[in-house]
Amino acid sequence: MSFWIGVLIFALGILVSVCLHEAGHLLTAKGFGMKATHYFAGFGPTVFSFRRGETEYGLKAIPAGGFVKIVGMTPLEDVAPADKDRAFWRFPLWQRTVVLVAGSMTHFALAVVIFFFAAFTTGLPNPAAATFDPLESDPVVGQVSECVVQDYELAKDGGLRACREGDPAGPARAAGLRGGDEIVSFGGTSITTYGRLVETIRATPPGPVEVTYLRNGTERTTTAELVATQRPALTDETGKGPRQTVSAIGLSVEAPSVALHYSAAAAAPASVWYLGESIGLTFDAIGAFPSKIPKLIDAIGGEKRDPETPISVVGASRVGGEAVELGLPIVFLALLGGLNVFIGVFNLFPLLPLDGGHVAIAWYERARSWLAARRGRPDPGRVDYNKLLPLTYVVLLLFGGLTLLTLTADIVNPITLQ
16 A cells, blocks of 8 residues: 555645646746736646636646646747737846746756755765775675575575574684774785675685774774685676685675755755766766666566666656655655756757757857858848758657657566565
8 A cells, every 4th residue: 555655746846846836937937027828737638727816726637747828938839929028038138048947957856855855854965875886895894794604595675694503704804903993904914995805705615714903093003814615606686606715704894875854954955966976876877878878678578687877757657656655755855856967957948949949049049140240141030940850850859769668667677676
C-alpha cells in the first residue's frame, strides 16, 4: 500500500511542478501587461474550467503537463486588432526573455526548496559517493573487521555476512590498524592506491607481513597475520564467478559519506550548491543519452536493465513509490528535485517547440535587425515560423519516440531500488 501511496505522491509532485512552470509564464506575462487567455493543467478534453478576468483557468483530462496561451507568441496566429498592443511580440526583448525562461526558473527554484528541506532532514546525496572508485582512491582505512569471513557468504544486502564464532580474527584489527590510517607500504611494496593495496594483499602468502602506515602524519609500522580466504577475481564484477584462494587482512577503504547533512542555517547555501551540481549532472546525462539507447532496447528485449539508463515519468514515479515503501525519503526528495532540474535545463535547449527555441529565435531576430541597421538595410522583420515547422515536427517526433522508448522500458523492465 505504501508503494502506491508513494507513486501517487510523486506523480502529484511532478504535476504540481509542471503547473508551477506554466504559472511562471503566466504571472510574468501578466506582470508585463501581455494578454494571457488560457491556463490549463493537463491536455485533451476539458474536465472543468472557470474564467477570471480575461483568462480561462481549468483542468484537462490527461494529466501529462499543462499550457499557457499568451496572445501573439508566434506570427502564425491571428491577433485581434484590439489585442495587437498587448501581443507577446510587441514587448521588449528582455521582457519576452523573462517570460520564456520563467518556467525553467520556477523548476530551479522548486528544486532549491526541495534540496533545502532535504539538506537538514534526510540529507543530500553526496555526488562524490556516486563517482567514487575505491580501487583508484587513496589507501586510507575506512573500517577494520572483527573477523575474516573465509567462505564468502553474503548477507541479503549483498555484503559479507556478519562474523560468527569460529571465524578467524581480523588481522588488521589485531595489528592495531584503525580508521583513518593511510597505508604507505605493505610487505616492502610501496602502496599508492587502494587497488594496489588489494592486489598486493591477495598476492602475499598467508602469514606475518610488515605494514607501514601514517597516523596523524606520523609513520608507524606493525605486523599483520594474513589469513587465507575464498574470494572471486577482482575482474569479476558480478561476484558469481569461480572462487580463488587469496590472503585477507580485514579492512575496507575510507569512502565518502553517502549523504551530506546540514544545519538549517547551512542548508540554504548547500541547496544552491547542490542545484549547481545537479545541473552539471543533467548535462552529463543528456550528453550520454545516445549511448544509452541500445541498452534501453536491450532491456525491452528482456536483458537486465542498466540502472544508468534514462527513465520516463512513469519510471520515476515507480522509483519514488519504492523509496517510500523502503523508507528512503532521501531518494524520494533527491529524485523529485533532480527531475525538476532536468525539466528546467531541458526546456532551455534552443529547439522548437521548447521555451529555449523561442528564446533563441527572439534573440536571433534582434541580432539580425541590428546587423541590418548597421548596414543601412531595412529591418528583415520576424522569422518565418512556417519555414521552421518541418524542423519542429522532427524534434517532436524524436522526443516522442524517445519518450515511448523509455516508457516501454519502464513498463516491461523497470528500474528498481531493491
